[in-house]
Amino acid sequence: MKTSSCASCLLRSKAVDNLAEQELSVLGESCVEAVFEKGETIFKQDALSSNIIYLQTGLVKLLVKGPQRTQILRLKKAPCYLGVPTTMGDKINHYSAVAIERTTACFIDINTFKELIRINPDFSYEIIIELCRNELEQFNRCVKLVQNQVFGRLATHLLDLSTHIYQSDQFDLPLNRSEIADLVCSSRETVSRLLSDLAKEEIIKVDGKHLEILDKNRLQQISEKG
DNA sequence: GCATTAACCACAG
């Protein structure tokens, strides 16, 4: 088994930047790097989890099995940690993570991670910050989902893809229509229709999975007012 | 009542 050299890693997290040389080598010894192709599962709901995942590159969707259908909790883009709540908070995963782009992930042994949290406050601080930001994002998403109409929910997520994930007005949708529906809590048909409607209004341009945002202001209005 | 919203079904590229 090859051990990773976290000391020389260019993609390491801000938290890991705070580790001393000796801590870095401890981390490296308990850390394994793996590549996931689009569609491959990184970890699975209900399975035992004994690792914290750090995403170096790529894009991932988090899924939960609901009573009716599978819900997409959210998308997560590298660099970020995955599974801290689900691994620290319980023995099993409460959700699955599936790569939706080619993704490189480091698997960190939970005991090593806990030990680093314990001995290095600057490391812990960065982890807490990331967890807190996550929680705030989740709260916002929750309110949007519950109080906005589908139009607004879809618009919000298109803007999110554009500004936070791809940093461009043009990108290829990483999900099919049905998955977008699972993300915005709607049906596949409605997503199809709304995308064509937005295209008719010349707010966006759609060609299969390719999407271009033409009128960001109007999309923002729709996103806010629903 | 009448309009709007959005889900479900069905069927065709």
Place this chain on the structure above:
DNA sequence: CTGTGGTTAATGC
């Protein structure tokens, strides 16, 4: 896998 049309139920003037 997608786009559209018809139908239907819930909700709001």
